[in-house]
Amino acid sequence: MTTMNLTLRIWRQAGPDAEGRLTTYQVSGISPDMSFLEMLDTLNEELILADEEPVAFDHDCREGICGACGMVINGAAHGPERTTTCQLHMRHFSDGDTIDIEPWRAAAFPVVKDLVVDRSAFDRIIGSGGYITAPTGSAPEAHATAVPKPDADTAFEHAECIGCGACVAACPNGSAMLFTSAKVVHLNVLPQGAPERESRVLDMVGTMDAEGFGGCTNTGECATACPKGIPLTSITAMNREYLRAVRKR
Amino acid sequence: MSSFTEPTGYRDYTTAEAPLRDTAAPGGPIAERWDRRRFEAKLVNPANRRKHTVIVVGTGLAGGAAGATLAEAGYHVEQFCYQDSPRRAHSIAAQGGINAAKNYRNDGDSIHRLFYDTVKGGDFRARESNVHRLAQVSVEIIDQCVAQGVPFAREYGGLLDTRSFGGVQVSRTFYARGQTGQQLLLGAYQALSRQIDAGNITMHARTEMLDLIVIDGRARGIVARDLLTGRIDTYLADAVVLASGGYGNVFYLSTNAKNSNATAIWRAHRRGAYFANPCFTQIHPTCIPRSGEHQSKLTLMSESLRNDGRIWVPKRAGDSRPPAEIPEDERDYYLERQYPSFGNLVPRDIASRAAKNVCDEGRGVGPGGQGVYLDFADAIARLGRDAVEARYGNLFEMYERITAENPYEVPMRIYPAIHYTMGGLWVDYDLQTTVPGLFAIGEANFSDHGANRLGASALMQGLADGYFILPATLADYLARNTGLAEVPADHPAVSEAVFEVSDRLYRLVSNNGDRTPDSFHRELGTLLWDHCGMSRTEEGLREALARIPALRAEFWQRIKVTGSGQELNQSLEKANRIADYLELAELMCLDALHRSESCGGHFREESRTPDGEAARRDEEFSYAAAWEFRGTGAPPVLHREELTFEYVHPTQRSYA
Numbered sequence: 001m002t003t004m005n006l007t008l009r010i011w012r013q014a015g016p017d018a019e020g021r022l023t024t025y026q027v028s029g030i031s032p033d034m035s036f037l038e039m040l041d042t043l044n045e046e047l048i049l050a051d052e053e054p055v056a057f058d059h060d061c062r063e064g065i066c067g068a069c070g071m072v073i074n075g076a077a078h079g080p081e082r083t084t085t086c087q088l089h090m091r092h093f094s095d096g097d098t099i100d101i102e103p104w105r106a107a108a109f110p111v112v113k114d115l116v117v118d119r120s121a122f123d124r125i126i127g128s129g130g131y132i133t134a135p136t137g138s139a140p141e142a143h144a145t146a147v148p149k150p151d152a153d154t155a156f157e158h159a160e161c162i163g164c165g166a167c168v169a170a171c172p173n174g175s176a177m178l179f180t181s182a183k184v185v186h187l188n189v190l191p192q193g194a195p196e197r198e199s200r201v202l203d204m205v206g207t208m209d210a211e212g213f214g215g216c217t218n219t220g221e222c223a224t225a226c227p228k229g230i231p232l233t234s235i236t237a238m239n240r241e242y243l244r245a246v247r248k249r
Numbered sequence: 250m251s252s253f254t255e256p257t258g259y260r261d262y263t264t265a266e267a268p269l270r271d272t273a274a275p276g277g278p279i280a281e282r283w284d285r286r287r288f289e290a291k292l293v294n295p296a297n298r299r300k301h302t303v304i305v306v307g308t309g310l311a312g313g314a315a316g317a318t319l320a321e322a323g324y325h326v327e328q329f330c331y332q333d334s335p336r337r338a339h340s341i342a343a344q345g346g347i348n349a350a351k352n353y354r355n356d357g358d359s360i361h362r363l364f365y366d367t368v369k370g371g372d373f374r375a376r377e378s379n380v381h382r383l384a385q386v387s388v389e390i391i392d393q394c395v396a397q398g399v400p401f402a403r404e405y406g407g408l409l410d411t412r413s414f415g416g417v418q419v420s421r422t423f424y425a426r427g428q429t430g431q432q433l434l435l436g437a438y439q440a441l442s443r444q445i446d447a448g449n450i451t452m453h454a455r456t457e458m459l460d461l462i463v464i465d466g467r468a469r470g471i472v473a474r475d476l477l478t479g480r481i482d483t484y485l486a487d488a489v490v491l492a493s494g495g496y497g498n499v500f501y502l503s504t505n506a507k508n509s510n511a512t513a514i515w516r517a518h519r520r521g522a523y524f525a526n527p528c529f530t531q532i533h534p535t536c537i538p539r540s541g542e543h544q545s546k547l548t549l550m551s552e553s554l555r556n557d558g559r560i561w562v563p564k565r566a567g568d569s570r571p572p573a574e575i576p577e578d579e580r581d582y583y584l585e586r587q588y589p590s591f592g593n594l595v596p597r598d599i600a601s602r603a604a605k606n607v608c609d610e611g612r613g614v615g616p617g618g619q620g621v622y623l624d625f626a627d628a629i630a631r632l633g634r635d636a637v638e639a640r641y642g643n644l645f646e647m648y649e650r651i652t653a654e655n656p657y658e659v660p661m662r663i664y665p666a667i668h669y670t671m672g673g674l675w676v677d678y679d680l681q682t683t684v685p686g687l688f689a690i691g692e693a694n695f696s697d698h699g700a701n702r703l704g705a706s707a708l709m710q711g712l713a714d715g716y717f718i719l720p721a722t723l724a725d726y727l728a729r730n731t732g733l734a735e736v737p738a739d740h741p742a743v744s745e746a747v748f749e750v751s752d753r754l755y756r757l758v759s760n761n762g763d764r765t766p767d768s769f770h771r772e773l774g775t776l777l778w779d780h781c782g783m784s785r786t787e788e789g790l791r792e793a794l795a796r797i798p799a800l801r802a803e804f805w806q807r808i809k810v811t812g813s814g815q816e817l818n819q820s821l822e823k824a825n826r827i828a829d830y831l832e833l834a835e836l837m838c839l840d841a842l843h844r845s846e847s848c849g850g851h852f853r854e855e856s857r858t859p860d861g862e863a864a865r866r867d868e869e870f871s872y873a874a875a876w877e878f879r880g881t882g883a884p885p886v887l888h889r890e891e892l893t894f895e896y897v898h899p900t901q902r903s904y905a
């Protein structure tokens with residue numbers, strides 16, 4: 001198997017308030033079967049032995065589902081394939097390539113260190129309305145309410161969001177519309193979500209704005225970058241829900 | 250083959266002392282025990298609940314569900330996770346589904362059958378009372394999750410769909426495509442978020458528990474490190490709940506998330522909580538084989554794939570032809586051949602060992618011969634590509650992304666990998682450990698799966714513990730201990746725990762050796778996989794027990810961690826976890842050595858039936874082995890909890 005030699009230009013930033021800059025590293029012997037993160041593991045092992053600090057990056061499941069990892073690779077959120085960074089494999093690069101690696105860039109996602117950013121604003125958006133109130137023990141029998149399959153499928157399609165933040169990183173405005181709309185649509189389309197339908201969309205959009213995310217200008221970069229394929233129409237559906245709720249108030 | 254060696258093992262390493270009894274378990278008919286326990290439990294007056302603080306470590310299915318439920322009930326919860334958000338706990342990666350005895354299919358399922366299947370599937374090494382309660386609660390879980398908006402798969406009539414899963418013959422597994430864990434976890438996370446927003450839970454994300462504080466014999470708090478600033482803080486409470494998951498990552502390569510770790514339960518063990526059945530680890534048969542030395546973790550593919558995929562290898566050893574060129578009569582569908590009634594749906598341990606056996610015979614496929622085929626050609630011919638795609642589309646996509654092979658055209662290659670740990674902290678019926686006030690729920694405890702867990706039962710147990718069982722039993726503990734004295738922040742036990750944590754971290758960052766944390770982790774993992782993995786021998790275990798202390802000593806001499814402890818330092822986090830794995834691994838091998846029978850996921854080559862299957866030895870080993878810590882490297886003490894079977898008579902498992 002042929003291996004690759006690569007030049008990496010990685011954003012290094014010691015802390016939230018420190019100056020950051022791109023630093024160049026060489027890595028060699030990279031197998032095309034490695035994941036992108038395994039390539040960075042290789043670099044980090046070398047850095048530790050050379051008495052340098054390894055590159056900090058968030059990662060956990062490495063199966064494309066926890067949403068922890070995320071970096072801007074050659075200007076694209078999660079890189080050239082439509083997947084998470086952990087599921088990007090080195091076979092999509094060529095020997096001799098130079099790869100630029102940066103953190104998510106958005107006002108609402110401040111850099112913590114190197115490639116690690118603070119995405120806690122997402123948790124606060126969910127906390128403001130991204131749930132169905134159903135305290136433990138209060139649930140009716142599961143088959144008491146049938147849910148039409150098309151509605152269940154729509155809910156599922158939007159529930160697939162992993163909260164990685166690629167949509168925000170890809171958006172020129174740093175908007176979190178796709179993240180927010182995915183949850184609004186997931187819950188609002190279900191009969192169980194109906195009682196909180198209006199308050200949910202109003203509160204979540206309110207929190208989203210307060211957290212410093214930008215507005216939506218229908219650029220569509222978010223849906224293109226989304227590793228889970230949340231559709232752009234999700235935003236349209238949320239706008240409809242929002243207008244409906246505003247009119248009703 | 251059938252020569253049983255006498256259990257010579259553990260005595261030269263350790264001693265056995267007083268047996269252990271589950272004093273919390275109620276008596277009476279099994280179906281009434283949980284009701285009875287709940288009725289006998291003391292309650293906390295709603296007005297008094299907010300005066301109680303409970304620490305919950307972990308935000309997976311068990312911890313997320315427990316935190317949300319306790320906060321809804323009115324307690325103040327301090328909750329911790331090492332991830333940047335509680336939504337990322339590794340429960341999220343569970344794919345296949347969740348069992349519940351709803352009997353929506355009218356196919357003969359019942360609470361008793363789920364109970365029976367789980368006890369049998371666990372190879373008669375679980376407690377009947379606990380398992381029955383799990384089966385009872387399973388039906389409420391589905392109701393709860395549907396009410397939260399979990400988008401389970403539905404049929405055209407709008408009702409919930411189910412499928413069957415490895416090891417059972419009824420269709421009781423509820424699912425959300427291949428992302429059931431994600432959807433259930435998000436349901437719990439959303440309930441948790443609602444309580445965080447309401448101020449009932451103080452959420453500490455990116456904060457890792459590094460020690461347990463025990464005062465006057467009771468768990469009263471934890472020491473935790475803020476992973477961003479390195480700050481060590483103490484948190485005090487009336488009770489501590491560990492929902493920190495399993496210890497599969499001790500093997501380095503596993504299907505666990507990279508940062509999943511055993512530190513919380515191991516530190517609790519060092520502070521007095523017994524560790525039960527550490528050698529009961531589960532190897533999952535359907536993982537993607539490793540592609541090279543760089544491999545950092547293994548990826549599981551739901552075993553629901555075994556519903557429609559057929560597993561085979563070439564009949565001839567060393568047959569290197571591409572699969573399409575191997576004619577039907579030169580293929581060995583070995584599971585269908587050996588186990589005609591269950592076929593490809595035999596339990597996980599059996600499917601895994603069968604795969605190892607054919608690979609050991611030189612009939613494995615793919616790089617290094619460490620793989621078997623999982624073929625969907627027949628399913629595609631029978632159901633059509635669209636139907637197969639609807640069921641498994643995302644799994645096929647994931648497989649193709651990782652291997653660059655298209656499973657619609659070329660059979661998948663799979664190989665077993667470490668996936669789940671049935672062992673964990675010993676708990677009584679109330680899920681309380683041997684340290685009063687310390688509870689362990691979900692994968693962190695040992696209670697329900699015996700020596701082998703059935704598919705789609707981990708999600709069931711995590712949510713049963715978190716939503717329904719712990720909130721009832723913890724309330725009883727709080728109600729009976731209302732007069733706990735306030736712990737002063739400068740209590741000697743607090744200062745001691747903080748000092749030990751800080752000292753250890755300092756030793757790691759200041760050692761400046763010449764080996765990276767990962768290099769030690771890989772070495773330990775390989776050692777364990779070789780000697781305490783899919784099959785175990787006395788000789789191999791003794792070798793591992795000789796090498797682990799040496800490796801541990803080398804770790805403390807040669808470990809190299811760059812940077813400082815006062816910042817985000819991922820190498821330091823890793824090294825600190827590996828230090829605990831180096832102790833835990835020894836206990837696992839010791840437990841595996843002392844249990845000279847084969848049962849469930851624990852296969853001792855010395856204990857086999859004449860035809861080579863695992864031979865359980867109930868007369869000697871019908872107990873849970875709970876180990877008491879006596880110091881690093883010092884022989885632990887064994888406490889046996891005898892298991893009695895009143896309702897499911899132990900038989901040698903047969904899936905033929």
